[in-house]
Amino acid sequence: LTSREEIMALLQLDELVDLIVPRGSNAFVSTVQENTRIPVLGHADGVCHLYVDQRANIDMAVAVALDAKTQYPAACNAIETLLVHRRVARQFLPPAI
Structure with missing residues (x-):
């Protein structure tokens, strides 16, 4: 339709x-x-969360996080909350921001 x-x-x-x-x-x-x-x-x-675990592939996690919010931010499945394990935060956050 x-x-x-x-x-x-x-x-x-x-x-x-x-x-x-x-x-x-x-x-x-x-x-x-x-x-x-x-x-x-x-x-x-929508209440969509993304969690990046300490064992995550950082490059893949960054790509998923960026796509999940920026591809179409108004979509009902766009993430609102990003949770990052403290052991990978320093690796993950700079390229994700």
């Missing part, structure tokens, strides 16, 4: 659709929940 009209039409198919799992912004999920009688497995806000 790509248009608002298609989404609104889907939301009326309560005889055919058992569950809707919307992915997108908080506003989008709220709109889906407010405009259907179909059960919605949704979320209000």
Whole structure:
């Protein structure tokens, strides 16, 4: 589905659709929940964390962290919290910042 009209039409198919799992912004999920009688497995806000363990491949962890936040910061799966093990913090943080 790509248009608002298609989404609104889907939301009326309560005889055919058992569950809707919307992915997108908080506003989008709220709109889906407010405009259907179909059960919605949704979320209000994303709470996504990334933990960098002491055994992590630092180059890979930096690449993942940067991509997880900068590729599309408004995405519901963009990280909000970055946790770094103290033993690799000095290695990880300079290239990540």
